[in-house]
Amino acid sequence: MFLADTLRTRLQGRVRRWALKRYPRSRSVTLTQNRIFILPTRAGAGFMLLLILLLLMGVNYENNLIYAITFLAAGVFLVSCLHTYSNLAGIRLQALRGNNCFAGEQAGFELELDHQAGRQPEQIRLQFEQGTPLLVDLEKSSQRLELFCVAPARGWLQPGGLKLETCFPLGLFRAWTWVNLELQALVYPRPLAGELPAPEGGGQSGEASLQQRDGTDDFTGLERFQPGMSLRQIDWKSYARGLGLQAKQFGDQQSPDIWLDLEVCAGNLEQRLSRLTYWVLELSKREQRFGLRLGALELPPEQGENHRYEALKRLALYGRGGQA
């Protein structure tokens, strides 16, 4: 058994390399017989042993009915090979998108699987090389699903080969294939709590100054509430008066912008990036305007979802070559 397992592992490794090299990365892949491999599982090996025992019994007792049931079982064995194969064949995979995440988390990749009508592939196991496996039954003609993969470091994460395998329906054979989908997810640095890197200009720094700044914001007036505004801005009093949802506007534009600067942080590069990431998140949550300075790269002070994304993206890709 040990030898068989070693052989199997080596064979699977070889198949993986071959399949991934032979077929280029693509957005969508249809599984055909060219790329599906099939071998008996351990249970399949057990079944073959059972067939041999049955045949021995048939021969030794010269019993034709035992021969018959042996041959029937052998027939089922072969037919189940075809079933297992066709459980995988004909499935079309389409890469949808990768969901961004922070380093150390699991990056989600969304796929769409569809298959020809008239069949219902069951118990398909999908797994990226470094990812968590997912078992699915494709009951509908097309199905979206999200696969997760460990994101160890910041930058673009390409999940590598995706392995699809199935042992359905009898578990005697395993059919598997490797596909290389054009998917990537942006991995931001892992947020690391710490002191606020000194803001531009004045001697104010750290938490205390922030608190103060919040308190000195001038109320400038009311504006119609738009989706996307913070709930904290809602003027509940006017809502109670029946004026609809109004958002309070503060004159914080006038307050000095905060600059997050890589140079100001302590620690090695990754730690500094992590700290900056933390503050990008924190300031976005507080709806503060901030700018980002990563060496020569400068992101002017701004506020909002897009700005947050831009800042995180710069942090993720800093020093990772011209992929930004």
Next chain:
Amino acid sequence: MNRVQISRSAVILQLATFIAVLLPHLSWLPIWIPLLALAMVGVRLMIHTGRWPFPHWLIKLVLIAASSVGLIISFGGNAGPEAMVALLVLGLALKLIEIYHRRDALILLFVSLFVLATVFLFHESVWVAAYVLLVVWLLLAALCAIHQRPGRTAWLPPFKRAFALLLPALPLMLVLFLLFPRLEPFWSVEISSPRATTGLSDSMSPGDVSDLALSDALAFRVSFDNDQPPVPVQRYWRALVLSQFDGRSWHQASPDQRNRLREEKLITETEPQGYEIVMEPSGMPWLMALDLPVAQAQGQRMTPFRTLVSSAPLDRRTQYRLESVQDYQLQPLLTQQEQQHYLQLPQQGNDRSRALARQWQQDSDGQPERFVRQLMNHFNREFEYTLSPGVLGRDGIDQFLFQTRRGYCEHFAGASVFLLRSAGIPARVVTGYQGGEWNPYENYLQLRQYDAHAWTEVWLEGQGWVRLDPTAAVAPERIESSAVQYFQQRGDTAFSGGRGFRLQADWARQLQQRYEAFNFAWHRWVLNYQSQQTDLLKDWLGGLDYWRMILALMLPATAVVAAVIGWQLRQRLKGVRRDPFERRLQRLQAVLGQQFEERQPSQSMTGWLRALALQWPEQRARLEQLARLDEQQRYARDADQQLRRQMLPLLDQLLRAARERR
């Protein structure tokens, strides 16, 4: 992957499979094993419904120890197939209470399949085979069920899937069954113990054969090479020659005496006829042969007086081929020693019979032929052929010849040989079967125990051993038809009483014959296929080379694979064709792709439609509507079908517009 928990319905299917596998073994298993097995099923059900926890390992240990002790008590040191199967059944029963993971279930099902196959060591009928086929289906369904999602509990899908697996496997099985060479056993195994059987014994005393006449159990079946059975009066099936009389019973010659006899010389006068006999298990070594066999078959021995003996008692149904001749001369010359052997009589007893023989000898001037005629006439005039001849005491032959004058074939045969020997004419008793019922559906002759018969052979100068059947003189109809018909016509109560209900109507008889024909075919073509295989394959393939065999194996296997793939392709095409929406969408893609731009694989349907809307302003409104609906449809959860229905007319209109544009 084998540590996966299995679904609840899969557990129930496992239990059902186990019970189904156990059922045919109930006939012979010691009663405590099925009881224990049922208890285990009950325990598993209690666990299943959550009332009991999985048992502690100590309980399991106690169970294992107890059943080992039970096995030793029930089977002792006898390690036959029974002990093996009982062990496996017990193992399965104990495994039941711990099925939880897929791995446990796999072991249970694999061993169940093996135990299911062992059913055929004990039962071989068509019905059991059909039952086993159904159980295989159930077993496959259980195997499918353990590999489906644990949350699935529907009953039908595993059965459907198992059916789809089983159906294409059947032709494969047939091909393998026909072509796979039947090997000699690798080591000798103990066949299950013989059942109590009825049949001829190696001695004959008054009442022995008539006992057999009360049984309608099957004795043997014969099929002839030219499908033509001999005429009824020629259907004498020879089993034993009895030459030693002790005053009451007739016995075979002892081994010593047999060694002193020469093998009797056979001069054939016609072409031999080939036939095949299928004998039911008798527990005795002697074999039937049509009077008179030319040579023995493999594994058989020919005695000096041309009867056949098997090397081992017949514990199972046995099939063999023979050739026989009907016109022959057997042993035209007898040595002094042989003459004496066939004239042996006890010193005393049956004095009146001896006196009668002496008187007839004088009447016939010492001519054996005249003596024989006298004997037959005597029987014909004053004797009655019956199954209830009454009890005979000392000097049975005297009693029979002068007082009761009623007898069955063994009385007539015994008395004839006694009289002939008393008159110095060498004679002997032959036992076997006579007659047989022809089954026109499968073309074979069927002999039952009530066809058992005893007759005599008398040695005449210049002619050798001649068959002489005194029963034919008393009751010629018995020889021409059969014992059943003879006694039924005469309303013999002893006969109909012993046999219970018997089908009388014509249609019922036909039905029975058809059923028996079917059973015979089953035996010949399935249970005993090895004896047909060589001829059959030669016939079909025109020879038996390796390449012919391989070709014959490959062709159907390829055909089956092609059929399965073809069927799946068809399903796939049908799936596409069936859905009018998908069909139209594809056509639209093809038509518009030709006229404007192809849809790129990376492009969504919606995106592509929007891009087209810019290039084809006349249909812009429709294209955009379609794009919107398509988008909705793709992200909708349930309104799928309704949206599609809205899209259908749009698709049609666009297709028409595209065609007009061309």
